[in-house]
Amino acid sequence: MAPLPSAAGDEAVALLRDCARLLFCNGQTSERTVRSVESLAGFLGVTVSVAPRWGAVTLRFSGPGQPVAPEIVPAVPAGVEMHKVTETLRVMQAVRAGRLAPGAARERLAAAGRLPPVPVLRFAALAGAGAAALAVIFGAADPLTLLLVFASAFAGACLRRGLARLFPNPLSQPLGAAFLAGLVAVAAAHLMPKAAVFVIALCPCMVLVPGPHLLNGAIDLARMRLPLAIERLCYAGLLVLLITVGLIAGLLLGGQSLPLSGSGNSVALAVDVAAAGLAVAAYGTFFSMPWRMLPVPMAVGMAAHALHWAVLALGGGDALSALVACLFVGAVVTPLSNRLHMPFAAFAFASVVSLIPGSFVFRMADALIGLSGAGDAARPQLLTAALMDGTTAVAIMIAMAFGLILPKMLIESLRPPAAF
Numbered sequence: 001m002a003p004l005p006s007a008a009g010d011e012a013v014a015l016l017r018d019c020a021r022l023l024f025c026n027g028q029t030s031e032r033t034v035r036s037v038e039s040l041a042g043f044l045g046v047t048v049s050v051a052p053r054w055g056a057v058t059l060r061f062s063g064p065g066q067p068v069a070p071e072i073v074p075a076v077p078a079g080v081e082m083h084k085v086t087e088t089l090r091v092m093q094a095v096r097a098g099r100l101a102p103g104a105a106r107e108r109l110a111a112a113g114r115l116p117p118v119p120v121l122r123f124a125a126l127a128g129a130g131a132a133a134l135a136v137i138f139g140a141a142d143p144l145t146l147l148l149v150f151a152s153a154f155a156g157a158c159l160r161r162g163l164a165r166l167f168p169n170p171l172s173q174p175l176g177a178a179f180l181a182g183l184v185a186v187a188a189a190h191l192m193p194k195a196a197v198f199v200i201a202l203c204p205c206m207v208l209v210p211g212p213h214l215l216n217g218a219i220d221l222a223r224m225r226l227p228l229a230i231e232r233l234c235y236a237g238l239l240v241l242l243i244t245v246g247l248i249a250g251l252l253l254g255g256q257s258l259p260l261s262g263s264g265n266s267v268a269l270a271v272d273v274a275a276a277g278l279a280v281a282a283y284g285t286f287f288s289m290p291w292r293m294l295p296v297p298m299a300v301g302m303a304a305h306a307l308h309w310a311v312l313a314l315g316g317g318d319a320l321s322a323l324v325a326c327l328f329v330g331a332v333v334t335p336l337s338n339r340l341h342m343p344f345a346a347f348a349f350a351s352v353v354s355l356i357p358g359s360f361v362f363r364m365a366d367a368l369i370g371l372s373g374a375g376d377a378a379r380p381q382l383l384t385a386a387l388m389d390g391t392t393a394v395a396i397m398i399a400m401a402f403g404l405i406l407p408k409m410l411i412e413s414l415r416p417p418a419a420f
Contacts, residue, residue: 130282182250326403
């Protein structure tokens with residue numbers, strides 16, 4: 001292919017930089033980012049290889065008339081903004097179809113980058129509704145308990161938006177919201193039984209879990225992008241650590257600890273499935289999914305939770321039921337996310353959010369802190385509980401990652417998706 005004239009080539013390179021940054025920073029998988037940018041580059045007459053890393057995407061050009069030095073595009077993949085990814089892919093598709101010139105496409109991409117997140121009222125209301133839905137899944141039925149869970153998550157979401165305006169660093173947001181959830185649980189502990197305190201403390205923190213980052217890291221690991229996988233997983237692990245620290249700090253400030261078990265009440269299938277659908281809608285909102293697209297992941301998530309409920313009812317354990325549900329979600333979401341131009345990790349995680357073993361992680365951390373504080377007088381039951389909760393959490397997370405990724409890789413190996 002003949003090289004583009006210098007001015008046109010510079011415009012094409014700038015367009016590729018913008019596309020790579022928007023896709024990588026807003027939740028698109030590394031593989032799809034690379035595929036999309038390289039495909040558009042080929043159409044524009046530019047030969048490029050794309051190498052994403054945490055903090056930057058490197059574009060290495062080759063061929064006559066193309067830049068000799070690699071382009072380093074600053075890009076931190078800490079966001080999950082579905083509407084920005086969708087708009088970016090639409091612009092790339094319009095360029096490839098000849099409907100947009102690179103200059104006009106860059107203007108559209110600049111506008112896409114400025115798209116605001118969902119309004120704070122919708123964000124906070126869905127955070128509260130999603131946390132209350134998770135409380136129902138965990139067996140809570142008392143209206144006061146559900147109201148407190150809703151209020152805690154609603155206030156935590158407002159706090160997160162406020163912290164985001166004050167501090168550009170995203171680490172303060174989950175820490176502050178989890179600390180607030182701990183304080184609300186402390187206040188509730190003076191009036192309510194321990195089973196209610198468990199869900200009041202836990203569920204507002206569950207909506208903070210960085211599932212897409214965990215899943216994108218696992219996908220990079222499966223694709224052998226080891227440095228990026230480790231970086232993504234470390235970032236996700238840091239967020240989980242901050243959530244745990246915030247929750248336990250709030251509880252300890254009031255002299256409380258996380259109860260070792262929840263209500264344990266069984267939930268009817270219809271209630272379980274309906275609550276799962278509401279939790280999916282909440283996470284779709286967190287990821288700036290348009291209203292018109294929410295019914296799709298809600299339907300997938302509700303069907304997956306029905307499978308999860310059925311496997312548990314038949315005697316399957318937590319890990320097996322999570323595996324079955326995630327295999328279903330991976331098989332359904334892979335073609336849907338490709339067709340709808342949605343980031344797979346955000347789409348898939350929104351569908352299985354209620355299966356995340358956050359309760360086991362938080363209980364493990366609380367038990368370990370109890371062991372440390374008790375010293376020689378520590379009860380052996382605390383160590384046993386910590387080991388069991390930690391092992392269960394790891395088993396469920398491995399089952400979920402395997403269940404979501406295996407169908408994706410099999411389907412895309414048999415039928416590679418279009419670049420846009």
